Amino acid sequence: MNKLIVSSSPHIRTNNDTPRIMLDVIIALIPALIAGTIIYGIRSLLVVFTCVLTSVVSEFLFNLATKREQSVFDFTAIITGLILGLSLHANAPVWQCVIGSAFAIIVVKCLFGGLGANFANPAATARVFLLVCFSSTLAGGANPVDLKAGATPLEQLANGEKLPDLMDMLLGNRGGSIGEACIIALVIGFAYLVFRRVIHFETPLIMVATVFLLTLIVTGDVNTALYHVLGGGLVFGAVFMATDYVTTPITRTGKMIFAFGCGLITFLIRMYGNYPEGVSFAILLMNILSPYIESWTKPKAFGKRGSK
């Protein structure tokens, strides 16, 4: 007698599963990694590699210690490590990379229940954590030429120093973090994610546009507004941190509001705060608001809508 398998419908599923989505994010980060390595040299790879390795090992050990199902093969720890590594600058001390990654995975992700259950973006939170703890070594960005800690364009802007020209800003020939310098590489990653339908195109656009427009309105200077968009980690954060599924509202409208909020807070911190950067702070603050945005933007059931 044949034993039939019985289960609930549907009996077919899409091939696009969670590891495949995560793999897409990794692929989208590669141009930024390559560009960062070219601009800031081979030490960039050491920083990123340390973060990735520490993230994966931390998750593995945490699962082992707490007897949870092993989850390192879903690629999400790799992403956290990659994003964190790329958001640091190329001469970040290795031991600080290790601390940051372990903090991201163990404290921000695993202690809250692992994939899907954390409320804050692990990479953004770890970056904020590192910035606050080790501001002497980690603030600012590496200088492309000699890797000495140098000022980022935003700091130069704040101090009224001479700025790199806009073409160099697009190519990434300026001080900054490994992954955020080359805007062109980030745009390639963005296009890939939109093409693969991993993210909605409007989320990063709204965040970037919000910063641009607010800066333009307040300063009245297109050039300054452009430097705000291209300098610092805005594009990187908008494409790779503000689009994280887990820590942003689940609805599409919610994600738009989230993106606007991120842009607004980034702008406020940069303009009126102490830090010339503000992207990871903004994302972290909006992560906290996510559940509320989500409850304001609940979808409306079809049977409760009016006829057209």
Next chain:
Amino acid sequence: MFRIGNLKLPHKKHTADMKDARISTPNTVVLPMSQYIGAPALPIVKVGQQVCVGTKVAEADGKVSAAIHSPVSGIVKKIGDFLLANGKSCQAITIESDGKMTLDPGITPPVVNSAEDLCQAIRESGLVGLGGAGFPTANKLENAINKKIDMIIVNGAECEPYITIDNRTMIDGAEYVARGVKLIEKFIPGPQQIVIAIEENKPDAIAKLTALLKDDPKVRIEVLPSIYPQGAEKILIYNLTGRVVPEGKLPSDVGCVMFNVTSVAFMAHYLETGIPFVWKTVTVDGSAVKSPKNVTAPIGTSLRDILTFADADFNNLGKVLYGGPMMGIAAYNLDDPIYKNTSAVIALNKADSLPKTQYPCIHCGKCIQNCPVGLNPTAFVKAMNISDKNDRAAMLEKASVLSCIDCGCCSYVCPSRRPLVENNKLAKADLRKTLASKNN
């Protein structure tokens, strides 16, 4: 044009060009008394009684119910309890065939002179809606006559993968479809429009029906993009008219009545021959079926007989489905029969039947974006974790769980393969139970 539904599924309509093949008469047929929404039918035959093709063996019980007739000639073997694939149980009549297929001498074409006659005749025929839930067709006809209706929709969307029986009806039985439409026009004069909705992946069907009905000013053939779940009643009504059927209401409340295209063809056939609804064509396909076909078989034929006829690989059988892969119900016993509203028997091999790896919900929102009726299935998951049943019910109601049409889109797209539809079904049952206990 209004549009909901944006899911593009692999069509897999391998049998679209195949005329139906008749199965040889099975040795026995099993006729469960509950084959549709509504009250189970009441057996009116005794064990040992001789029956013919078309002999009524069970009477409709009350208003929402349909009669059942014997699809073979032979002897009533057994009347006993039967466990349905949906987990409920009812009585079933088992008939042993004598292989002769003698038609009941009492069968004559019904005389229909009025709308009431039509309802009565269709009620006698035992026809139920063939699109999905199996609502008795006579009840829909009554709605069409008694309520204020301005549009009748003939549903030929057939959006589930694999299934091609409506497509074949519209090609091989195009004349019957046309005659059925004329019948509706003649006896239900209210509606100004009869719209036949067909998805664009059925060009032959569209061409045939257009040729037959193009001169009829009341009839419009609407070609729709192939999108799942286009054929779902409320979705199709919206996509054709922009009307929203409110939660808990019927299409007739917004001026529409919908018939499946095969039901319409059957009505015409029945009025000409008087042979009740005892045979059914089903698409037999799936990865475990070696020669997919459209099979016409007596209702009550076992899945085993049907799969044998289509040369299924019984050694590599994983799942057997009543209906398509999106909404079909998994059978647990190959000796169970096909029902009146079975549209397909899909057999999947073991590899295709095993559950895929699940991951935690990553909050991606794809389930929400793909829900055709605007629900948030993750809210039902959260609600079902609430232990107090009244709180649970309140949250489920607020999230409109009863609007869920079980279309399967949410589970289909979920990259973490969460069992969302399963949870939806549990949630609906749970809410209904709590509501019922409150009302008592």
